[in-house]
Amino acid sequence: MAPLLQSSQPWVEKYRPKQVKDVAHQDEVVRVLTNTLETANCPHMLFYGPPGTGKTTTALAIAHQLYGPELYKSRVLELNASDDRGINVVRTKIKDFAAVAVGSGQRQGVYPCPPYKIIILDEADSMTEDAQNALRRTMETYSKVTRFFFICNYISRIIEPLASRCAKFRFKPLPEEIMSNRILHICNEEGLTLDTEALSTLSSVSQGDLRRAITYLQGAARLFGSSISSKDLISVSGAIPREVTEAIYAACKSGDFDLANKEVNNVIAEGYPVSQMLAQLFEVVVEEDDISDEQKARICKSLAMADKCLVDGADEYLQLLDVVSNTMRALCNMPQEFSYDI
Numbered sequence: 001m002a003p004l005l006q007s008s009q010p011w012v013e014k015y016r017p018k019q020v021k022d023v024a025h026q027d028e029v030v031r032v033l034t035n036t037l038e039t040a041n042c043p044h045m046l047f048y049g050p051p052g053t054g055k056t057t058t059a060l061a062i063a064h065q066l067y068g069p070e071l072y073k074s075r076v077l078e079l080n081a082s083d084d085r086g087i088n089v090v091r092t093k094i095k096d097f098a099a100v101a102v103g104s105g106q107r108q109g110v111y112p113c114p115p116y117k118i119i120i121l122d123e124a125d126s127m128t129e130d131a132q133n134a135l136r137r138t139m140e141t142y143s144k145v146t147r148f149f150f151i152c153n154y155i156s157r158i159i160e161p162l163a164s165r166c167a168k169f170r171f172k173p174l175p176e177e178i179m180s181n182r183i184l185h186i187c188n189e190e191g192l193t194l195d196t197e198a199l200s201t202l203s204s205v206s207q208g209d210l211r212r213a214i215t216y217l218q219g220a221a222r223l224f225g226s227s228i229s230s231k232d233l234i235s236v237s238g239a240i241p242r243e244v245t246e247a248i249y250a251a252c253k254s255g256d257f258d259l260a261n262k263e264v265n266n267v268i269a270e271g272y273p274v275s276q277m278l279a280q281l282f283e284v285v286v287e288e289d290d291i292s293d294e295q296k297a298r299i300c301k302s303l304a305m306a307d308k309c310l311v312d313g314a315d316e317y318l319q320l321l322d323v324v325s326n327t328m329r330a331l332c333n334m335p336q337e338f339s340y341d342i
Contacts, residue, residue: 010215010218011186011190011214011215011217011218012211012214012215012218015182015185015186015189015214016057016060017054017057017061018061018064019061019065020033020034020037020058020061020062020065021034022061023054023057023058023061024054024174024178024181024182024210025053025054025172025174025175025178026053026054026058026169026171026172028169029047029058029169029170029171032167032169033058033062033169036062037062037065037066037112040066040112040113040114041114042062042066042114042116042118042147043147043166043167044139044143044147044148044149044150044165044166044167045059045147045148045149045150045166045167045168045169046149046150046152046155046158046162046163046166046167046168046169047059047149047150047151047152047169047171048151048152048153048154048155048158048168048169048170048171049153049170049171049172049173050153050171050173050208050209051153051209051211051212052174052206052208052209052210052211052212052213053171053172053173053174053208053209053210054171054210055151055171056122056151058169058171059120059122059149059151060078060120062118062149063075063076063118063120063149065111066111066112066113066114066118067111067113068110068111068113071111071113075102075117075118076117076118076119076120077093077094077097077117077118077119077120078119078120078122079093079094079119079120079121079122080122080123086127086128086130086131087128087130087131087134089131090131090134090135090138091134094119094135094138095138097117097119097146098117098119098138098141098142098145098146099141099142099145100117100145101145102115102116102117102145115145116144116145116146116147117145117146117147118146118147118148118149119146119147119148119149120149120151121148121149121150121151122151123151123152123153124150124151124152124158125152125153125154125155125157125158126157129159132158132159132162133159133161135148135162136161136162136165139162139165140165148166150162150166155168173207173208173209174208174209174210175208176200176203179202179203179206179208179210179213180199180200180203182210182214183199183202183203183213183214183217184199186214186217187217190221190226191226192217192221192226192227192228193226193227193228194217194228195229195230197229197230198228198229198230198232198233200230201230201233201234202216202217202233205233205234205237205239206237216233216236216237217233219236220232220233220235220236223235223236238273238276239276239280240267240272240273240276240277240280242280244266244267244270244272244277245277245280245281245284246284247263247266248260248263248264248267248277248281248324249281249284249285249327251263251324251328252324252327252328252331253328253331255328255331255332257325257328260324260325260328261321261324263324264317264320264321264324265317267320268316268317268320273316274306274310274316274317274319274320275307275310277320278303278306278307278310278320278323281303281323281327282300282303285299285300285303285327286300291330291331295330295331295333298326298329298330299326299327299330299331302322302323302326302327302330303323305322306319306320306322306323
């Protein structure tokens, strides 16, 4: 077994890119930020996009490449959603850090060391609206000595006055090819064996989130050793096996309600999360070529209603049974006699 498996360091941290140019797939972002590093002329920035696509990694890489290890701690303030970031923190901690001027920028070795500090606000979309409003004046007042990096998943949750003051960078979900290349690199470093099917499965269950994919890979390596199969990855990720989803769908196509009810009971008895089952059933329906668009629309509407009910705290068994019943009705071209909300 590879010696690293004895190490306690998460692979997500070990293989986190240390330089902006190493960030995968975000070509436009890397191109602009590379120029920023060369000129040391940095605006306020807003990074947004799905989880695990490199937003925080890019912000930290810029800060490290600007200041180096010696000045990083004194020039960079990083706050995460786990910190208290209400209006009082903006008025005290952030304002106090932003207000202090630093010496004129003098390059130290390979580091530009520009004459401003950086405040990184990770998961900024979880900040209260009052706190965001309080930042507006701080950003304007101390713009000569401080730059703000906002990182969020949903740009719609950032108030417009803040968003308009920043250069915006959208981080795209990673395609399977890019993710597979990175995973294979880690496998080579760690002495792991991953076949083509397992690689495809890992990309599928992680849904463009490289951080999640690396975490699943490390978990599987610790549980199953250096040779990892597709089944091992499904087990670690908590995804429902494909055959279980297909059995539910096949029962719906059969038109036999007793058989469908039996499959629903099996899903509940195995403890599979129904919200996950709905997501995987959605994929099966969308990929199905033998049914019409109208049938797909009826089934997807049923899935959406059930998902909303689950979020509101409805019973999992009843919601899955409702989906199965409506799917069976759609596949067998039975009329929708009535519509209701549970």
